[in-house]
Structure formats: C-alpha cells, structure tokens
Amino acid sequence: MAFRGTCHCGGTVFEVDAAPETVTSCTCSICSKRGALWAYYRKADVRIVKNETPTTYRWQTRTVAHNFCAVCGCTTFTESPDFSTGEANFDNPLTNINARLLDDFDLAAVPVTVIDGKNLW
Numbered sequence: 001m002a003f004r005g006t007c008h009c010g011g012t013v014f015e016v017d018a019a020p021e022t023v024t025s026c027t028c029s030i031c032s033k034r035g036a037l038w039a040y041y042r043k044a045d046v047r048i049v050k051n052e053t054p055t056t057y058r059w060q061t062r063t064v065a066h067n068f069c070a071v072c073g074c075t076t077f078t079e080s081p082d083f084s085t086g087e088a089n090f091d092n093p094l095t096n097i098n099a100r101l102l103d104d105f106d107l108a109a110v111p112v113t114v115i116d117g118k119n120l121w
C-alpha cells in the first residue's frame with residue numbers, strides 16, 4: 001500500500017511505500033519557521049508523482065534543496081545528501097518528505113523526535 005502526500009492545491013503529489021515510523025521536528029532556523037514534520041527516505045524510495053509548481057530555497061551551504069509549492073505555499077520535500085555520518089554523502093541522497101502532507105494517514109499516532117538543529121547547525 002502506498003502512502004500519498006499532496007500539497008494543498010494538488011500541484012505536488014508524492015508517494016512512499018512505507019509509512020513513517022517516526023517523524024522529526026527540527027529547531028533549526030528554517031525548519032522552525034516552516035513547521036514541517038520530516039520523514040526521511042532514500043531518494044529511490046520516494047516517487048514524485050506530480051511536481052507542477054516547484055520552488056526551491058537554498059541557504060547557508062546551499063547543499064539542501066528546500067522545496068515548496070509556489071501556488072499554495074506548502075512545504076513539500078527536501079533533497080539532501082546523507083549527513084548521518086557527519087559528512088555530506090552525495091552518493092546516498094535522501095528525499096525527506098513533509099509528513100504533514102500525507103493524506104489518509106494518522107500522523108498523530110507517530111512519535112515525534114525533536115532535533116536541536118538550532119544548536120547543531
């Protein structure tokens with residue numbers, strides 16, 4: 001069963017096969033303003049079904065693509081290298097979806113992990 005996420009206007013549609021088991025709330029300067037709850041996936045595990053009005057914001061090192069819908073303004077997904085080792089691994093890219101966009105999904109049942117991005121980066 002695929003889990004489908006859509007932005008408010010429907011211009012962005014993505015699917016994942018595995019439901020997120022946890023989501024992340026990050027306190028860094030951009031995540032705290034965007035309000036997303038992030039679910040991390042390998043790039044190959046996220047299908048971007050429709051991306052009609054994408055806009056990308058990059059800041060600081062410009063390494064991470066913060067995507068949002070230009071029509072309705074919803075934060076949609078980010079594309080980044082894998083930073084799990086502390087280094088940017090471009091051979092193992094991630095697509096991190098905003099789990100708030102998942103339709104027909106009980107997000108309240110998923111535990112939220114808070115990452116102190118404000119002090120980490």
Ligand SMILES: [Zn+2]
Nearest residue numbers: 007009069072
């Ligand atoms: Zn939209």
